[in-house]
Amino acid sequence: MSIIEWIQVLVLVTGCSSGIGLAVAARLAKDKLRRFRVVATMRDLTKRGPLEEAAGETLNKTLEIKELDACSEASIKDCVSSLPDRRVDVLVNNAGVGMIGPLECQSMAAIKELFDTNFFGLVRLVKEVLPDMKQRQSGHIVVMSSVMGIQGLLFNDVYSASKFAVEGFCESLAIQAMKFNIKTTLVEPGPVVTEFERKVYELAETMDLSGTDEETAKIFRELYLPYSKKVFSSLGQTPEEVAEASYPPLRHQTNRLYMPMTALKHADPTGRLPLEAFYKMIFKHDSVFNASLGVLRLLQRRAGKK
Ligand SMILES: NC(=O)c1ccc[n+]([C@@H]2O[C@H](COP(=O)([O-])OP(=O)(O)OC[C@H]3O[C@@H](n4cnc5c(N)ncnc54)[C@H](OP(=O)(O)O)[C@@H]3O)[C@@H](O)[C@H]2O)c1
Ligand SMILES: *[C@@H]1O[C@H](CO)[C@@H](O)[C@H](O)[C@H]1NC(C)=O
Ligand SMILES: *[C@@H]1O[C@H](CO)[C@@H](O)[C@H](O)[C@H]1NC(C)=O
Numbered sequence: 001m002s003i004i005e006w007i008q009v010l011v012l013v014t015g016c017s018s019g020i021g022l023a024v025a026a027r028l029a030k031d032k033l034r035r036f037r038v039v040a041t042m043r044d045l046t047k048r049g050p051l052e053e054a055a056g057e058t059l060n061k062t063l064e065i066k067e068l069d070a071c072s073e074a075s076i077k078d079c080v081s082s083l084p085d086r087r088v089d090v091l092v093n094n095a096g097v098g099m100i101g102p103l104e105c106q107s108m109a110a111i112k113e114l115f116d117t118n119f120f121g122l123v124r125l126v127k128e129v130l131p132d133m134k135q136r137q138s139g140h141i142v143v144m145s146s147v148m149g150i151q152g153l154l155f156n157d158v159y160s161a162s163k164f165a166v167e168g169f170c171e172s173l174a175i176q177a178m179k180f181n182i183k184t185t186l187v188e189p190g191p192v193v194t195e196f197e198r199k200v201y202e203l204a205e206t207m208d209l210s211g212t213d214e215e216t217a218k219i220f221r222e223l224y225l226p227y228s229k230k231v232f233s234s235l236g237q238t239p240e241e242v243a244e245a246s247y248p249p250l251r252h253q254t255n256r257l258y259m260p261m262t263a264l265k266h267a268d269p270t271g272r273l274p275l276e277a278f279y280k281m282i283f284k285h286d287s288v289f290n291a292s293l294g295v296l297r298l299l300q301r302r303a304g305k306k
Contacts, residue, residue, distance in 0.1 A: 008037040008062075012080075012088045014070055014125065015095030016040040017047035019194030020144060023239035024092055026054040029063035039088075041068035041079060043095075070095040070121030076128050087136075088129045093122045094144040098200040099159045100228070102212040102220055111158050118162035122169065133182050140183040143170055147190045147253065150262045151274055154282065155224050174250060186251050190258030193236040201229070223282055 011028055015021035025040035038058075040051055045067050055063045066082065069075040070093075080086050096118045099106065122143060133139030148156055149163030167186060174184035191197070204225060209217040235257050245254050253259055264274040 009035055009089045010037050010039065010083065010087055011090040011092060012039045012041065012083075012129075013092040013094055014041050014068055014121070015043075016051050016065070017042040017044065018050060019196055020189070020192060020239040020242050021092070021094040022051050022054055023243040024094065025051065025063060026058075027240070027243040029055055029058035029061075031062070034062060036062060038063045039066055039079075039083065040064070041066050043067065043069035043071075043075075070124065071116050073124055073128075076124050080128050086132055088132070089138065090140040090142060091125060091129050092142045092144070093125050095121055096144060096162075096196075098196050100155050100200050100204055100224075101207050102155065102209065102216050103157050104212040104216075105207060105209055106158060114158055115162050115165070118159075119165040119169070122166055126169075126173065130177075130182075133177075134180040137181045139177075139181075140185065141170070141173075141177065142185045142187060145170075145186045145188050147188050147255070147258050147262050149186070149188060150253075151265050151278075153278060155220055171250070184250060185248075187242070187245065188251060188253045188262075189237060189242050190253070190255035191232045191236045192239055192242055193232060194239050197232055197236075201225075219282075227282055 011025075013021050013025045013028075016025045021040070021042075025038050028036040029038045029040075040055070040063055042048065042051070042065070045065065048065050051065060052059055059065075066079050067075065068079040080088060097114055099110065099114050126141060129139070129141075133141075143166060145166050146160075146163045148160040149167040152160040152164075170184050170186050177184050204220075209220065212220075235255060237255055242254050245252055253262060261274070261277070264277055265271075267273055
């Protein structure tokens with residue numbers, strides 16, 4: 001191993017077959033100063049095409065692709081143990097799945113599966129890398145959370161709960177980690193236009209809504225879905241924008257246009273302010289809401305250009 005490789009920071013990223021994980025891995029691998037050696041992982045290596053393309057010249061140089069399934073302890077152990085000295089300087093826990101729709105229409109099995117990836121996947125990875133990080137007295141655990149880990153939203157009950165779990169876990173861990181010189185960062189993007197969005201809407205369109213009452217089904221189809229799509233098209237960031245973010249202590253919201261909505265939570269400990277704001281946004285939204293989304297869209301385009 002050359003000296004360069006030794007001074008490089010080893011970053012292990014999960015869920016790199018698409019979206020944010022792919023963008024983060026490619027972005028770090030292409031670092032002009034070649035500061036990072038990226039182990040870009042995915043559970044299904046047959047999906048490596050898009051990452052290989054994004055990695056370009058860096059493939060097998062600063063970026064290496066490995067298999068890792070966040071739901072399998074054995075797979076995680078195999079991957080980490082295959083690294084020289086099992087050294088992971090930075091863990092980017094990104095693998096995650098979405099779920100929207102009325103709770104009555106979700107099976108317990110699907111709900112547990114989501115937690116198995118979004119929450120227990122993180123727990124498995126941290127259990128695997130933390131002891132080594134502690135021993136080295138250095139490391140950084142970066143976790144893809146969401147604005148829904150700060151503020152819940154109707155029809156996102158289970159997804160939001162999984163991100164709250166992630167937030168509570170990291171917030172607690174961060175205190176101990178600090179004692180061992182290990183950094184912890186929760187990245188909290190708003191809407192990001194990735195496969196995630198496509199998969200979730202695709203499922204929503206074909207979802208069997210017979211398990212819920214007519215009014216709820218109607219609210220989901222006719223109010224929530226159009227609202228949510230509008231939010232994505234007006235506030236949505238690209239995964240590359242999220243990958244650009246630098247990570248300050250503990251929390252980093254990537255989308256400043258979404259911040260007024262998460263700020264409500266901290267402005268009112270009783271929770272009434274955000275509750276009423278989101279209620280009005282979904283159930284009483286009118287041309288004013290439409291117009292403000294239009295303004296935000298303009299701002300977003302401008303911000304994107306600079
Ligand atoms: N898109 C958004 O609006 C948004 C907003 C806030 C936060 N986030 C969070 O950002 C993260 C990445 O999402 P994304 O938007 O980039 O979505 P994406 O394009 O769907 O990417 C999700 C990635 O996670 C992988 N994955 C799922 N289950 C896995 C498992 N058991 N083991 C390993 N990898 C697994 C997927 O692999 P496969 O291809 O094999 O399924 C895929 O590579 C998620 O944690 C998500 O909750 C997304
Ligand atoms: C990169 O390395 C992998 C595994 O060692 C190998 O299968 C693949 O062909 C290599 N790709 C390039 C472009 O060198
Ligand atoms: C809001 O905008 C959509 C197009 O994005 C339009 O179809 C709809 O009629 C508008 N609603 C109101 C109340 O202005």
